[in-house]
Amino acid sequence: MPRRQLDYSVYLVTGREFLPAGKDYYESLEESLQGGVTLVQVREKNADTGEFIEVARRTKQICDKYNVPVLINDRIDVHLAVGTAGIHIGQTDCPLPLARTLIGPDAIIGLSVRNVDECKRAIEQSADYIGIGSVWHTSSKDIKGRRCLGPDGTGEILDLLDGTGVKAVAIGGIHLPNLPQLLHGSISPKTSNTLDGVAVISDIVASQRPRESASQLREIVDSFKRARLNLKGQKGVFSIIDAVDQAALDKEYLVKKVEGLMRILEQETPLINQLTNKVVMNDSANVTLAVGASPIMSTNPRDVYDLSPAIGACLINFGTIDDKEGMKVAGRQANVNRKPLIFDPVAVGATSFRRENAAELLAHWQPTIIKGNAAEIGALAESTEVASRGVDAAGSGFKDPAAVVKALARKRAAIIVLTGPTDYISDGDRVYKVSNGSHFLEKITGSGCQAGTLIACFAAASRISYLQNNEPFEDDSQLVQGDMLVAALAGILVYTVASEAAAERSDVKGPGTFRSALIDELYNLTPEVVRHRAKVEIL
């Protein structure tokens, strides 16, 4: 008989030590079940055997009322005494094959895994599920300086589970604000496998209102699962639903969408917060104004926190890495407030300092769109095909740029924009190729940074378009609402088309006059000119 299937969506791990003062454990447990907890693990680190059995027995009694299964942390004897659904063991607890012989074929066994090797062993030993962690630092477990996996490390492990039937939950530092980031950011790069649920302790146990806490977590997990079902198969991260899908493959349709977004920017003037480098700050603010949006270059952690609810999108460009704390807060708040977050990892491949900073930021928040030149995208993709020369890329580029952007989009669960004489944009499913632009863009500093700024402006417009029209799009659990693939295309197209118009002007004599002509042409650009000049291919 196959073992019972559990619903891992919101997996509560108990911890009486985290209860708020005056809150009773059983009362808190019952409220959390009413809020939608789907599975409970009784974890007692300090109780003696008799007390553990008593807590487990009463926990099971309450969970039975809600038809929610109970697992026991570590202690096979307690599981056998109480007759729970199974056990959860760690790497240093009773070995899984021995545990299986002791508890029989019908009970569930879950195993904690911290890396790919432990996951492979868990599959070999036929664990029913694995608990992947720690995803982030947490006060409830001593992880002794071990590196946290982050959403992408979690995704690498999920790749191994595809087709095995082994289920997976993530654990460690998971809270309501970072839950969407985790769910989306951990979609596995090769097989698009996803978490079956998340294990939480303090968000529920330490809450004065565990019912609300559990129900908010449940809502996010449920809507994420619905969205994945809607995406059917191997679609990209931000794929739109089938009705629009065919149309999205049509160049005319895309250009029309870009035109619509240009109008929205003019009408709505979204505020774009840009944590960017000292070299380009002024030009970036001016191109923002030229397309109708409103720039603010705020970097102070408190300030970016307060601004986040009011902005249309946030750009993080670490060209001069001056404000890392501000970048952390701004990115995290963009995720919390579901605002598009555009990451421009300037010269990330050039130094280990930059690589480490990019890794730290990417473990802290989930970008919506990542934009870079060939060296930057190559560094993030861990490819050695393109070297960097400071902030520029050296050499002729990738042999198969479309494959690079597609794979990285899947790995990072973000839209990827690769700039250069030809630009490639992908959501992990489709790839758009844009052949507009001017060689003068290579002769002014920060053209890539300005392209990133414009992508942020159009991401804000795309979100507004979604909110205004309730456009048919993927489920509400998406980290950011609106078609971010079209937004990225719009930013690149508008910038490169305006650069062509600027380069053709008779008063443009070189990079200096080109630089100011470019701002004028962005300001004067009409949707009709974009339509006329657009060189977009759908690969």
Ligand SMILES: Nc1ncnc2c1ncn2[C@@H]1O[C@H](COP(=O)(O)OP(=O)(O)OP(=O)(O)O)[C@@H](O)[C@H]1O
């Ligand atoms: N030779 C070219 N012909 C046409 N367009 C170009 C050319 N080189 C760059 N571009 C365009 O310029 C913009 C910036 O791309 P690029 O790859 O040069 O960025 P970058 O190296 O990050 O720049 P920076 O470091 O100066 O910010 C993109 O929109 C790209 O399409």
Ligand SMILES: Cc1ncsc1CCO
């Ligand atoms: C030149 C330069 N140095 C750091 S950032 C920057 C702008 C182009 O990326």
